[in-house]
């Protein structure tokens with residue numbers, strides 16, 4: 001960290017979807033921040049001190065106070081920088097629905113799309129892929145039903161809370177497919193796919209997420225068995 005201490009510091013890892021959520025929120029709101037890259041194979045004392053429970057990135061340090069867990073950090077940013085584009089809507093029921101689907105995406109779509117599929121083979125791989133696709137179908141149907149007027153994003157042309165949550169992972173599907181010869185069959189989920197493509201085309205998303213080739217390379221390095 002800078003000697004005098006920046007007001008906003010993000011302790012992160014450049015390829016982390018969870019960190020990209022926070023970077024997107026900070027960039028959408030125009031909040032300047034210092035990014036401190038963490039070596040996850042040799043975690044720093046700073047990370048352990050600021051996130052002693054999970055010892056994971058991202059951690060946001062605002063005026064010396066630490067906040068962990070990406071979705072919690074998004075809410076914190078939205079609460080603190082109230083005069084910038086809001087990520088969450090005002091209406092309590094709309095907010096609750098957004099939080100529900102953000103958690104569903106986080107726990108039921110994102111997680112099952114990686115480790116269970118990557119670490120399985122043959123019939124087991126087919127089973128984990130089918131489970132993921134069923135959860136994605138539920139997500140797609142749920143979003144269509146609960147937010148019928150969303151166009152193209154939750155804040156009209158601006159990204160909202162759920163857009164940020166999904167946008168952060170929007171480049172990962174293609175990157176995982178190419179790196180590990182997977183096929184998520186996203187064409188079968190046209191509403192989700194067109195949302196993903198719209199998010200990927202958004203200037204703030206393009207500026208924030210790493211290039212495809214760099215992601216493919218790190219995924220191969222992390223997940224391919226060494227022969």
Ligand SMILES: N[C@@H](CCC(=O)N[C@@H](CS)C(=O)NCC(=O)O)C(=O)O
Pocket residue numbers: 013016017018040055056057058068069070071
């Ligand atoms: N639920 C956490 C997940 C964060 C997470 O899994 N971060 C990974 C990087 S992508 C990490 O720090 N991994 C280090 C470890 O598991 O030891 C969040 O939303 O912030």
